[in-house]
Every structure is written in structure tokens, then in C-alpha cells.
Amino acid sequence: xxxxxxxxxxxxxxxxxxxxxxxxxxxxxxxxxxxxxxxxxxxxxxxxxxxxxxxxxxxxxxxxxxxxxxxxxxxxxxxxxxxxxxxxxxxxxxxxxxxxxxxxxxxxxxxxxxxxxxxxxxxxxxxxxxxxxxxxxxxxxxxxxxxxxxxxxxxxxxxxxxxxxxxxxxxxxxxxxxxxxxxxxxxxxxxxxxxxxxxxxxxxxxxxxxxxxxxxxxxxxxxxxxxxxxxxxxxxxxxxxxxxxxxxxxxxxxxxxxxxxxxxxxxxxxxxxxxxxxxxxxxxxxxxxxxxxxxxxxxxxxxxxxxxxxxxxxxxxxxxxxxxxxxxxxxxxxxxxxxxxxxxxxxxxxxxxxxxxxxxxxxxxx
Amino acid sequence: xxxxxxxxxxxxxxxxxxxxxxxxxxxxxxxxxxxxxxxxxxxxxxxxxxxxxxxxxxxxxxxxxxxxxxx
Numbered sequence: 001x002x003x004x005x006x007x008x009x010x011x012x013x014x015x016x017x018x019x020x021x022x023x024x025x026x027x028x029x030x031x032x033x034x035x036x037x038x039x040x041x042x043x044x045x046x047x048x049x050x051x052x053x054x055x056x057x058x059x060x061x062x063x064x065x066x067x068x069x070x071x072x073x074x075x076x077x078x079x080x081x082x083x084x085x086x087x088x089x090x091x092x093x094x095x096x097x098x099x100x101x102x103x104x105x106x107x108x109x110x111x112x113x114x115x116x117x118x119x120x121x122x123x124x125x126x127x128x129x130x131x132x133x134x135x136x137x138x139x140x141x142x143x144x145x146x147x148x149x150x151x152x153x154x155x156x157x158x159x160x161x162x163x164x165x166x167x168x169x170x171x172x173x174x175x176x177x178x179x180x181x182x183x184x185x186x187x188x189x190x191x192x193x194x195x196x197x198x199x200x201x202x203x204x205x206x207x208x209x210x211x212x213x214x215x216x217x218x219x220x221x222x223x224x225x226x227x228x229x230x231x232x233x234x235x236x237x238x239x240x241x242x243x244x245x246x247x248x249x250x251x252x253x254x255x256x257x258x259x260x261x262x263x264x265x266x267x268x269x270x271x272x273x274x275x276x277x278x279x280x281x282x283x284x285x286x287x288x289x290x291x292x293x294x295x296x297x298x299x300x301x302x303x304x305x306x307x308x309x310x311x312x313x314x315x316x317x318x319x320x321x322x323x324x325x326x327x328x329x330x331x332x333x334x335x336x337x338x339x340x341x342x343x344x345x346x347x348x349x350x351x352x353x354x355x356x357x358x359x360x361x362x363x364x365x366x
Numbered sequence: 367x368x369x370x371x372x373x374x375x376x377x378x379x380x381x382x383x384x385x386x387x388x389x390x391x392x393x394x395x396x397x398x399x400x401x402x403x404x405x406x407x408x409x410x411x412x413x414x415x416x417x418x419x420x421x422x423x424x425x426x427x428x429x430x431x432x433x434x435x436x437x
Contacts, residue, residue: 177400230410233410
């Protein structure tokens with residue numbers, strides 16, 4: 001029991017992953033806004049469709065259109081202070097039901113910036129409900145530019161009060177699939193960890209020529225490939241709904257195919273030799289090269305590429321405040337550790353099987 | 367074995383059809399903020415790991431039989 005403490009830890013962490021990963025609710029959000037565009041000087045009724053919202057029956061409500069980075073506003077919300085951004089406030093409000101609400105806006109004569117088109121984000125604040133954000137909700141166009149006058153119009157103060165709840169952030173397009181962060185992403189962490197341990201044992205084999213080291217290296221590589229494919233297929237399902245295509249020609253996905261193909265070749269190489277000693281030696285050397293290509297393929301090339309759909313690659317930022325908020329961190333880090341422990345656990349079973357198989361063969365061959 | 371797999375697939379399809387009828391939406395997976403995509407991802411991981419373990423189980427049974435024959 002004392003020796004197996006990490007298995008117990010694995011079960012606890014994965015239980016937490018499934019319970020918290022599936023049961024913690026999403027923060028209210030705005031799924032769509034109509035109309036999509038407006039001209040300066042227009043008076044519009046802006047209709048917002050909500051997700052997880054309880055707007056029905058509300059009598060008081062305010063909304064702001066603001067021209068600024070969406071994440072800056074969301075981050076400031078946790079500190080409950082008011083922000084200085086270019087914003088206008090709604091002049092009328094109408095709650096239709098729990099999911100639909102309308103705001104009347106008078107768009108001023110000029111934009112505060114010297115551009116013909118500017119995207120404005122929407123901040124919805126209905127009494128008795130959590131505030132909801134919609135980044136780049138509406139495109140506002142103007143013909144004549146007068147940023148100085150525009151600044152005098154867009155001077156409303158945002159009144160942000162978003163307390164920290166134990167809730168996941170609402171993200172457009174992703175919606176509930178944000179929870180896949182606890183299932184799809186750790187698969188790659190497991191794969192990478194298992195391959196790292198495999199290369200360690202490969203090197204140990206080359207140094208000391210112990211049979212166990214070779215068997216360990218094979219078992220860990222097998223486990224790594226298993227989790228690599230799980231990551232690939234879970235990603236395929238997720239991408240089908242979030243990006244519109246199961247396996248888009250994204251740089252990270254192409255590099256993953258290459259990396260997995262290299263590791264599959266490892267098993268073909270092993271199958272090609274009958275001599276146990278030779279098989280172990282050559283596959284250990286091969287695995288060093290495979291691992292040496294794995295790092296640039298998965299972690300360097302996608303970062304250097306001009307663009308990628310994956311966060312943290314191309315010009316995207318990952319694992320900053322934008323992708324993981326504090327609630328997600330509380331689940332994501334335990335989930336990663338839990339999945340890694342599960343991967344190691346499965347590999348130990350394979351290793352124990354292979355050891356018995358080897359001993360039996362040796363006994364039968366005399 | 368084939369019959370069992372066929373039965374499971376049929377049951378799964380029947381169940382999803384039932385849910386479709388209940389929600390009244392054409393695209394089942396996109397309902398409720400696409401929560402079923404998360405369920406699908408968990409099912410893929412589950413099936414992958416279980417298939418791996420079943421394979422290992424079979425190989426172990428073979429080994430056990432070999433040991434029995436030796437004795």
C-alpha cells in the first residue's frame with residue numbers, strides 16, 4: 001500500500017478532474033449580437049443572445065460598447081475597479097426572456113480613433129445577473145475622421161463588477177468545449193513525459209546493457225504512442241466542432257503526424273531484428289534520434305510558424321491569463337498530473353507483462 | 367464478438383436518436399453549448415485506454431496458458 005501511494009493519488013486527481021471538469025458551471029456569456037454593424041450617427045436596438053444567463057424579468061440594465069482589448073476588460077473585472085477605455089453607454093433597456101435582452105444605443109458622430117472601421121465590444125450588465133462580455137460584438141464605420149471630437153463622445157466609464165466565482169470563463173466558439181482543456185491537452189503532456197522516460201531508459205541501456213532497461217524503454221514508448229493517438233483523435237473531434245474540420249492543415253497537427261510516424265517506425269525497426277541484443281541496441285540509438293526530432297517538431301517549429309490554430313503557437317499566446325484563468329488552473333494542473341500518473345501506471349503493467357514473457361521464453365529455450 | 371459490437375452500436379444510435387427527438391434540434395452535438403463534444407472526447411479516451419488494456423489482458427491470458435502447459 002505504501003509503495004502504491006502514487007496510484008491512489010492518480011485516482012484522487014482523476015476523480016477531481018472528472019467531477020470539477022464536468023460539473024463546475026460556465027460563466028454567463030453572450031453568444032451572438034445583432035446587428036453586426038452600424039454607422040456613426042445611427043440609433044440602434046442591439047439584441048444580445050445569452051448563454052447561462054438569467055435576464056428574464058429584469059427591470060434595470062445597462063450596457064456599454066467599448067473599443068479596447070476584450071481581455072484587458074475581463075481581467076480588470078476581477079479587481080472590481082472602473083477602467084478608462086473609450087466607451088458609450090446604452091440609453092434604454094428591454095429584457096425579453098432569460099436568454100435575450102435588447103439595448104438602445106445612439107452611436108456618436110465620430111469614432112475616438114483615426115480609422116474608418118472599428119470593432120466595439122459589448123459589456124452587458126443586467127440587475128440581478130452576472131455581467132457578460134462579447135468581444136468585437138459590432139463593427140462601427142465612419143466616413144469622416146475626427147478622433148479628437150470622437151474622444152469627447154466616447155467617454156463613458158465602464159462599471160465593471162465581476163466577482164470571482166468558481167466558474168469557467170465563457171469563450172466564444174469554444175463554449176462548453178473549453179472543458180476539453182482537462183482531457184485533450186494532458187494527453188500530449190502524458191505522451192511527452194512517457195517518451196522522456198523512455199529515452200532515459202534507452203540511454204541507460206546503452207550505458208549498462210541491462211535487459212530491463214530495454215524492456216522499460218519499449219514499454220514507455222508504447223504508452224507514449226497510445227496517448228499520442230488519444231490526443232490526436234480527441235483533438236480531431238474537438239476541431240471538427242470548434243474549427244469546422246476534424247484535421248485542418250495546421251502546423252502543429254502536421255508536425256504531430258510526423259512525430260507519431262517516427263515513433264511508429266520505432267516498432268517497425270524493432271520487428272526487423274531477430275537478435276535480441278542487436279534489436280535493443282539499434283532501437284535505443286534510434287529512439288534518441290526520434291526524441292531529438294520530437295522536441296523541434298512539437299515545440300519549436302509550430303512556435304516559429306507564422307500562424308497556427310493552436311494557442312501558444314504561431315503568433316498566439318498560451319497559458320497566460322487569456323487561456324487559463326484561476327478556476328481552470330485549479331483543475332488543469334491536477335488533471336495533468338493525474339493523467340501522467342495514469343500513463344505511468346498503464347506502462348508499468350506493460351512492463352511487468354513483458355518481464356514475465358521474457359523470463360518464460362528464457363526458461364523454455366533452456 | 368462481432369454481434370456484441372453490432373449490438374452496442376445499434377443501442378448507441380438508438381439512444382442518440384432518442385435524444386435528438388427530445389431536443390428537437392438537427393445537430394445533436396451542438397446542443398447545450400457543445401457539451402457533447404466534451405463527452406465524445408472522454409469516450410474516445412475511455413475506449414482507447416480500455417482497448418489497450420483488453421489487448422494486454424489477452425496477451426496475459428496467453429502467457430498464463432503457456433505457464434500451465436509448462437507445468
